[in-house]
Amino acid sequence: MNPVYDDFFAGGAGEERTLRGNLAAYDRLRIVPRVLRATGDRDLRTTLFGTDLATPVLVAPTAFHLLAHPGGEVATARGAAAAGTAMVVSMAATQPVERIAGAGGPLWFQLYPQPDLAFTAALVKRAEAAGCRALVVTVDSPVFGRRERDLRNGFTDLPDGLACENMRDDTGRVRNIEMDPALGWDRIGWLRGITGLPVLVKGILHPQDARLAVGHGVDGVIVSNHGGRQLDGAIATIDALPAVVEAVGGRIPVLVDGGIRRGTDVLIALARGAAAVLVGRPVLDALARGGADGVRDHLRTLTADLDHVMALAGAKRPAELTPDLVAVAG
Ligand SMILES: Cc1cc2nc3c(=O)[nH]c(=O)nc-3n(C[C@H](O)[C@H](O)[C@H](O)COP(=O)(O)O)c2cc1C
Numbered sequence: 403m404n405p406v407y408d409d410f411f412a413g414g415a416g417e418e419r420t421l422r423g424n425l426a427a428y429d430r431l432r433i434v435p436r437v438l439r440a441t442g443d444r445d446l447r448t449t450l451f452g453t454d455l456a457t458p459v460l461v462a463p464t465a466f467h468l469l470a471h472p473g474g475e476v477a478t479a480r481g482a483a484a485a486g487t488a489m490v491v492s493m494a495a496t497q498p499v500e501r502i503a504g505a506g507g508p509l510w511f512q513l514y515p516q517p518d519l520a521f522t523a524a525l526v527k528r529a530e531a532a533g534c535r536a537l538v539v540t541v542d543s544p545v546f547g548r549r550e551r552d553l554r555n556g557f558t559d560l561p562d563g564l565a566c567e568n569m570r571d572d573t574g575r576v577r578n579i580e581m582d583p584a585l586g587w588d589r590i591g592w593l594r595g596i597t598g599l600p601v602l603v604k605g606i607l608h609p610q611d612a613r614l615a616v617g618h619g620v621d622g623v624i625v626s627n628h629g630g631r632q633l634d635g636a637i638a639t640i641d642a643l644p645a646v647v648e649a650v651g652g653r654i655p656v657l658v659d660g661g662i663r664r665g666t667d668v669l670i671a672l673a674r675g676a677a678a679v680l681v682g683r684p685v686l687d688a689l690a691r692g693g694a695d696g697v698r699d700h701l702r703t704l705t706a707d708l709d710h711v712m713a714l715a716g717a718k719r720p721a722e723l724t725p726d727l728v729a730v731a732g
Pocket residue numbers: 410411412424462463464465492493494512540604626627628629630631659660661662680681682683684
């Protein structure tokens with residue numbers, strides 16, 4: 403792949419401490435397996451907001467798939483559908499959500515609420531009409547992160563011929579995605595009023611924000627530091643998860659992303675209370691290498707790995723994964 407695009411996909415903010423930290427945090431955790439639990443055939447099926455999925459591993463929203471592969475987001479969606487899971491379509495997708503929906507699998511739509519409320523409302527309606535089943539509101543980006551690789555490479559815009567196709571307004575012009583530093587909880591209430599879709603907030607790390615999310619009627623939270631691309635120095639997501647899960651107290655599902663690479667990472671996240679996980683960069687790498695089939699195979703392999711380590715840890719279903727199965731390495 404073009405090394406500039408490679409850096410865009412792989413990179414993080416600042417010194418990339420948080421990017422590395424998401425992975426390093428899993429290295430510090432170990433599994434305390436149970437034995438003689440007759441775990442025969444495992445069952446990884448997971449239901450989220452009324453949608454049945456074959457696996458608790460979802461595709462995280464990521465920008466610009468046409469930079470990775472000529473099949474773009476449509477290919478990613480085909481891969482996710484073939485693996486029986488949901489894809490979260492980024493607002494910065496390079497193909498129209500209606501075409502991505504043609505792949506047939508369950509989709510959620512990720513939104514950066516725009517200061518222009520009429521445009522934001524129209525986009526939400528558009529995603530809803532295309533068949534998206536949930537709205538994922540990214541709340542960790544009041545301003546754009548400082549990605550030093552992109553600054554060094556001078557990567558600021560999509561090349562000619564590519565555009566954020568879901569940012570076209572009624573004149574057909576493509577708008578820039580604006581980060582809104584004035585965004586507050588009131589806008590979450592406003593979104594709940596304009597859509598019947600479940601609303602998740604993505605980018606929660608502090609337990610008090612998790613309580614506020616529940617209080618504002620949010621349907622799910624995603625513990626995320628944006629894969630280390632926003633606030634460099636932010637806590638690793640698997641370290642933030644337990645306090646968020648405790649604050650939520652089972653009232654809504656808690657999902658987590660960041661640094662999930664292996665079945666054991668998924669197992670640890672589920673054991674610490676996540677209802678499901680999302681995977682970002684590995685899906686982009688799989689897309690770049692193998693298109694839709696690559697994405698399908700990656701998701702199936704990660705799910706098969708989870709199944710295997712659940713057998714070894716003595717769990718038949720995700721619900722049997724509990725915090726006592728995780729220890730902090732000495
Ligand atoms: C290239 C790239 C683009 C991303 N674009 C978006 C985006 O448009 N919206 C969003 O909410 N998160 C975006 N993210 C963050 C991911 O949704 C997710 O939080 C992160 O990638 C998870 O970490 P992982 O890559 O270690 O799995 C992006 C991440 C990457 C790597």
